[in-house]
Amino acid sequence: MRKYILIISSLFLFSCEEEDIQQNTSMGLLINEFLASNDACCPDQSNDYDDWVELYNDTQDPIDIGGMYFTDTPDDDNPYQIPTTDPSKTTIPSKGYLLIWCDDDQEQGPLHVSKKLSKGGESIILLSQDKITVIDSYTYPEQTTDISMGRDPDNVTNWIFFENPTPGSKN
Numbered sequence: 001m002r003k004y005i006l007i008i009s010s011l012f013l014f015s016c017e018e019e020d021i022q023q024n025t026s027m028g029l030l031i032n033e034f035l036a037s038n039d040a041c042c043p044d045q046s047n048d049y050d051d052w053v054e055l056y057n058d059t060q061d062p063i064d065i066g067g068m069y070f071t072d073t074p075d076d077d078n079p080y081q082i083p084t085t086d087p088s089k090t091t092i093p094s095k096g097y098l099l100i101w102c103d104d105d106q107e108q109g110p111l112h113v114s115k116k117l118s119k120g121g122e123s124i125i126l127l128s129q130d131k132i133t134v135i136d137s138y139t140y141p142e143q144t145t146d147i148s149m150g151r152d153p154d155n156v157t158n159w160i161f162f163e164n165p166t167p168g169s170k171n
């Protein structure tokens, strides 16, 4: 109830700002594919069969995701900040792909986040360095082990299942 009142008052007082915050800016950096239940699909560099999210940089310039935030929960008070310590690993080249491992194995590198993906359905949310602006997000339904879900290459606004996941490359 308190939150509801807060939102109402925010709408009256800060209508412009509120719109800006809630707008999905996309910015050409997309969540492109994910696997929420990995049994035999594809291991990370530590040979773990972990959940992953594939990002795609649909811009003309490289994008460093270091400092951006990742979460599986809308309105998360504690999203995971991707480290800024190694831009060589967190930078996506123009028209390139990058995998985020959702394994809670942060010691395995800057692309291993503390949030795991639920097979039963959840959200995937990438936030800007300001911790507020949604760069891209997707809320997915129940998943099947080793079958990924991603953007249809023929219509990128449409999400479909892939029996043959393509982590790190075109869907």
Ligand SMILES: [Ca+2]
Binding pocket: 044, 046, 048, 050, 101, 103, 105, 108, 112
């Ligand atoms: Ca791992």
Ligand SMILES: [Ca+2]
Binding pocket: 032, 033, 054, 150, 165, 166, 167, 168, 169, 170, 171
């Ligand atoms: Ca892919």
